[in-house]
Amino acid sequence: MAEYKKPTNPAEFAANFSPKKxxxxxxxxxxxxxxxxxxxxxxxxxxxxxxxxxxxxxxxxxxxxxxxxxxxxxxxxxxxxxxxxxxxxxxxxxxxxxxxxxxxxxxxxxxxxxxxxxxxxxxKKKLFRTGKDTGRKVAVIGAGPAGVSCACELRMLGHAVDIYEAKAKPSGLCVYGVAPYKLTNEEAVDEMAYLQEQFGFTIHYNKPVTGRAELDKLEKDYDAIFIGIGLGGTSALGIPGEDKKGVIGALEFVEGLRNMQHKTAVGNKVIVLGGGNTAMDAASESCRMGAESVTIAYRRGPEEMGAYSFEFDLAKKSGSKALFNVTPVEFIGNGAVTGVKFIRNRSAYGKIEAIPGSEFVEECDMVLLGTGQGKQVELLEQISGVKLDQKSRILDDRGRIVVNEHYQTNNPKYFAAGDAVNGGVEVVNAAAEAKKAAHGIDQYLKK
Ligand SMILES: Cc1cc2nc3c(=O)[nH]c(=O)nc-3n(C[C@H](O)[C@H](O)[C@H](O)COP(=O)(O)OP(=O)(O)OC[C@H]3O[C@@H](n4cnc5c(N)ncnc54)[C@H](O)[C@@H]3O)c2cc1C
Ligand code: SF4
CATH class of the missing domain: 1.10.1060.10 (Alpha-helical ferredoxin)
Structure with a gap:
């Protein structure tokens, strides 16, 4: 099991986060x-x-x-x-x-x-020629894998593209989410600069599309609009004490880590809640930031975790422990979090059931919520005709954009792909879908 010392400078950070591949x-x-x-x-x-x-x-x-x-x-x-x-x-x-x-x-x-x-x-080898100018213009919302892939393909088809990006850097979660031992900030951004140089699309940074006023302008200025906004921030658990200092979203922790690197604050005793890939990444990363102990807590058994087994193995090799069949019921502490109260679960006919009287407190000074990402429902509901799915009322899992086989929404001018449509898979899925969406847009513009 690896033991990491808290990195205090860029070189120590790079050593702790040395590339996996x-x-x-x-x-x-x-x-x-x-x-x-x-x-x-x-x-x-x-x-x-x-x-x-x-x-x-x-x-x-x-x-x-x-x-x-x-x-x-x-x-x-x-x-x-x-x-x-x-x-x-x-x-x-x-x-x-x-x-x-x-x-x-x-x-x-x-x-x-x-x-x-x-x-x-x-x-900087030029490998591609853009298509003959069609005179048509497409607005892309979001410079993540979906948005940029769609932009490249549209340029190959001869359409002009402007991307409107909420943040200061391109490539979406490749630079704000993926673990730095997989891809460094420089690698992510260099590939984007290379593509932009090849294809000549424009990216307007720090330009979030937040409501009707911006949407009206895009609808007036462009022939089609592609939505590649991904998902939203970490979903709240909704249990007492969630507002205590030290309880933060795993996604927001990872984003901070990608930006601040060795300066990122990490607790000594970290509890990571969740069994998905984001939770595993947050656990591996906390270990590499020098936390004394990192515990992954998941409400079901190991075989039911959503994370790939190799990601769980990596978290364990990095130094994380795991607690299974436990549900958090309260965050303890006076101002700052000092522990999580859990209740143990048993499995009954495929469902989990709390075991009465089995509560216990696990001490910590930081909790990372790997509880999934919300969706940008408020923004999407302002686009007339764009339909959102309603997978499960109980899980509040509403809000994936519904598209047809050409990635066209119910509003014919709007297309969408990537996490905002598939609910969150991998970079490669966003890239694949967005390429198809670009061809859908091309067909629409030719009609
Ligand atoms: C913590 C974490 C780790 C991951 N690790 C991996 C991994 O190792 N391998 C892998 O393949 N996948 C990984 N993924 C999944 C992968 O990152 C996503 O599937 C992929 O980035 C989705 O691409 P996207 O373009 O749909 O969304 P995003 O990457 O989220 O990009 C969306 C872009 O849109 C911008 N945006 C959002 N709202 C607006 C708005 N209103 N106006 C303008 N711009 C906006 C965002 O700032 C962002 O740049 C990980 C995900 C997370 C959360
Ligand atoms: S499966 Fe693919 S990578 Fe593996 S040997 Fe065959 S062609 Fe090569």
């Missing part, structure tokens, strides 16, 4: 690419939501044609570099590599992908 050298890439069997009907392609021709780009790397490899990757996925680093490859392409059938280590597809794309980003 370090960049390959040319020799490593040559060796790894020569292991590929270039399978016919390759299962790795089918497992990739963006359908990258993986054997082709691996062969191109092996032939010394890294620019060709990068082009193959970007033709399918405009977030090719980010995805090489952040994709759950263990579950997707690498998880389906034929080598798994023989208990041999699968090809390191993610690292090869990052290797090829890193080369063209650093050399």
């Amino acid at each position: 370090p960049l390959m050298s040319d020799t490593e890439a040559y060796y790894e690419s020569s292991r590929c069997l270039y399978c016919y009907d390759a299962p790795c392609i089918n497992a990739c939501p963006t359908g990258i021709d993986i054997p082709l780009f691996i062969r191109q790397i092996n032939d010394g044609n890294k620019e060709g490899a990068a082009k193959t990757i970007y033709e399918s996925n405009w977030f090719g570099h980010a995805c090489g680093n952040v994709c759950p490859t263990e579950e997707l392409c690498e998880g389906s590599c034929v080598y798994n059938n023989s208990d041999v280590k699968p090809i390191e597809i993610g690292r090869l992908q990052a290797h090829a794309t890193d080369q063209v980003i650093r050399s």
Whole structure:
């Protein structure tokens, strides 16, 4: 089990958050690419939501044609570099590599992908030509994986694109959410600068679209509008004491960490509530920030956690412990949190049931709520005709944008993709959906 000292400067922060998938050298890439069997009907392609021709780009790397490899990757996925680093490859392409059938280590597809794309980003190699100008203009709301992917594809189709982004940096959760040992701020932002240089779309930073006035202007000035706003902040649990100092959303903690790095405040005893990937990331990151103890608390058993098992393993290897079958009922403390009162659960016919009298208090000085992200329902409800789903009234899970197969909403001028539509999956899903949405917009504009 790793033990981390609290980082006090950028170098110590970088050491604690050293890359999970370090960049390959040319020799490593040559060796790894020569292991590929270039399978016919390759299962790795089918497992990739963006359908990258993986054997082709691996062969191109092996032939010394890294620019060709990068082009193959970007033709399918405009977030090719980010995805090489952040994709759950263990579950997707690498998880389906034929080598798994023989208990041999699968090809390191993610690292090869990052290797090829890193080369063209650093050399600023121009790989694409934008389409012939159509004279049509599209507004994109949000410069995350969905928004930027849609913008790149629209530029390939010849439409002008302006992106309106609420924050100061591009790439959405790649720079505000994903763990820094997967992707650094520089890597995320450099890929965006590379794409912007290739495609010439405009990003207006610190320009949140918040209500009817801005929407009216967009509707007047643009021929179509793409919504790529992702989800909202951490959802509240709604139990007593949630306003105590030291109780914060896991997402907001991660965002702070990406911005402030070694200066991020972390408790000595941290409790992370939740069983999803964000909770696992927050636990791994708290350990790497030097917390003395980090405990993941989840209301069901380990087999029911939403997180990938490799993310839970990483949290444990980083030093986290776990408490299962417990529900938080109150945050204890006078002003600042000093503990969480839990009640133990048992499973009954697939449901969980609190065990009366089993309450106990777990001490802590920081609680990270990995309780899921809310949705931007207030804004979306102001767009006439845009329909939102209502998955479950009990879980208050309302608010994903409903779209058709072309990612068009019930208001024909508006299209949407990414987390705002799928409820929160991965970067690669947002990139894949947004590319299709761009073609939906193209068809709409041609009508
Ligand atoms: C903590 C965390 C860790 C994750 N780790 C991984 C991982 O390791 N690998 C992986 O593949 N996926 C990961 N994901 C999921 C992945 O980040 C998302 O699926 C992906 O970023 C979704 O892209 P998006 O463009 O739909 O939304 P976002 O990335 O959220 O981008 C939305 C953009 O829109 C902007 N915006 C929002 N509202 C407005 C508005 N009203 N006006 C203007 N702009 C607005 C936001 O500032 C943001 O830039 C993680 C998610 C979280 C929360
Ligand atoms: S499945 Fe594995 S060996 Fe086959 S083409 Fe894909 S990466 Fe290469």
